Amino acid sequence: MSTSAALNQKEQYNLNKLHKRLRRNVGEAIADFSMIEEGDRIMVCLSGGKDSYAMLDILQNLQRSAPVNFELIAVNLDQKQPGFPEHILPEYLKALGVEYKIVEENTYGIVKDKIPEGKTTCSLCSRLRRGILYRTATELGATKIALGHHRDDILQTLFLNMFYGGKLKGMPPKLMSDDGKHIVIRPLAYCREKDIERYAEAKAFPIIPCNLCGSQPNLQRQVIKEMLNDWDRRYPGRIETMFSAMQDVVPSHLCDRELFDFGAIQHGMDVIDGGDLAFDREELPLTPAGYTPEESDDLSINVIEVK
Template identity: 75%
Template sequence: MSKKSKQQLENNKLNKRLRHAVGDAINDFNMIENGDKIMVCLSGGKDSYALLDILRQLQASAPIDFELVAVNLDQKQPGFPEHILPEYLESIGVPYRIVEEDTYSIVKRVIEEGKTTCSLCSRLRRGVLYRVAKELGCTKIALGHHRDDILQTMFLNMFYGGKLKAMPPKLVSDNGEHIVIRPLAYVKEKDLERYAELKQFPIIPCNLCGSQPNLQRQVIKEMLQDWDKRFPGRIESMFSALQNVVPSHLADTELFDFTGLVRGQTLKHGGDTAFDSETVPARFSDGLSENDSEITLSPPTPKKVINILASKPKTA
C-alpha cells in the first residue's frame, strides 16, 4: 500500500471514529429529535468547525429530519477577520447568521488588566446566543465542548470551586428556555486537532484571551495531557467515572439519605468496602503469579495490603 493510500485510510478511520462518537452521544442523551432546529454556535475554532461538519454528515444520513443554522458572535475584538466565517459558510451552503455585539469593550472595561476575562466573556456571549436562538426559533443550542473540556471543568470545580461538577452533555439553559447539547462529549481533543488539519478549517484564534497563558484552565489542561502521556487509559477511566456516579459512597446528604440508613439495608452499589476491585500487575498480587500479566483482585484483606505495599522490585 502506498503512503498516500495509508494516509487516506487513516483519514477515513478518523472520520468514522468521530461520526460514531458523536452519534453515540446523540443517542445516549437523546440530543436531537425529529423536527429540531439546531443552532450550532460557531466560534471559528477547531471544535466548533468539526461540530458543524460532523452534524452535517449525520444530517445527510440520519433517519430523522432536523435543521442546522450556524451562528457566530462577532464580539468586535481588534483585528477579527470578519470575512472568514461568512465566506466559509457560504462555500459549504449552510444557513447562518453573524451577530455583532461589542462584548469585547465591556470585558476590557470591567475586568482589571491581567485578570482572567473568560468567565465574563462567556456569560455575555451565552446571553446573546440565548436571545438569538429564540429569535431564530431554534429548539436546541449545540456547543463545541469535547471530552477534554468536560474533564477540565470537573477538575476546575474540584480544585477551585469545591464542587463535584462538570459540563453535562445535555442541559436546560440558564434562562430555562432552551436545551443546550454538546454532541462532541465523547470526542478526544487530539482527534479534533487532527481532523481540523485534515479538513483545513480556516481557524480564527481568540485574541481576547490569547495573552493569558496562566489561566487555571490551561494549567489543568497541561496536567491532563501529562497524565495522558504517562498513564495511557487514565483519561478514559476518569470520563467513565462521570458516567458511573455512586451517591451512597460520596458525602452529599442531598443526593443520598445517610441519616435514614439502617442495619441490614440493601444498597444498589453495595455496602462499605475500602475500594473497588482493582487490576494490578500480577507481580504485586501476593505471590499468586510470577509473570507480569494483569489480574483482577477483590478488595484486599489487611494481610494482602501489607504484602502488596511491602513488595518492591529487586534491585540489580
C-alpha cells in the same frame, strides 16, 4: 506502488478511520442523551475554532443519513476584536451552503472597559456571549443550541470545580439554558480533543484565533489541561477511565447528604452498592475502564484534501 503513493494511501486510510470514530462518537452522544429530535432547528455556535468547525462538519454529515429530520443554522458572534477577520466565516459558510447568521456585538469593548488589565476576562466574556446567543436562538426559532465542548473540556471542568470550587460538578452533554428557555447540547461530548485537532488539520478549517482571552497566561483551566495531558502521555487509558467514572456515579459511596439518605441506613437492611470495600485489595483490570486499543492507534495525518 511507490513509497509516496503508499504513504498517501495510509494517510487516507487513517483519516477515514478518524472520521468514522468522530462520527460514531457524536452519534452515540446524540442517542445516549436524546440530543436531537424530529423537526429540531439546531443553532450551531461557530466560534472559528477547531471544535466548532468539526461539530458543524460532523452534524452536516449525520444530517444526511439520520433517521430524523432536523435543520442546522450556524451562528457566529463577531465580538469586534481588533483585527478580527470578518470575511473568513461568511465565505466558508457560503461555500458550504449552510444557513448562517453573523451577530455583531462589541463585547470586546465591554470586557476591556470592565476588567482591569492583566485580569482574566473569560468569566465576563462567557456571560455576555451566553446572553447574546440565547437571544439569537429565540429570534431564529431554534429548538436546540449546539456548543462545541468535547470530552477533554468536560473533564477539565470537573477538576476545576473540585480543585477550585469544592464541587463534584462537570459539564453536562445536555442541559437547560441559564434563562430556562433553551436546551443546550454538546454533540462532541464523547470526542477526544486530539482527534478533533487531527481532523481539523486534515480538513484545513480556516481557524480564527481568539486574541481576547486565549493569549492570557496561567489561567486555571490551562493548568488543569496541562495536568490531564501529562497524565494522558504517561498513563494511557487514564483519561478514558476518568470519563467512564463520570458515567458511573455511586451516590451511596460519596458524602453528599442531599444526594443519598445516610440517616436511613439501619440494621437488617440490604447491602448497598457492595458495602464497604475501601480496605480491600481490589483486583483492578489490566486495561483501564473505558479504554480500548483503538484509542492508541497511530492516526498520523498530513494536511490532505478531504471530501
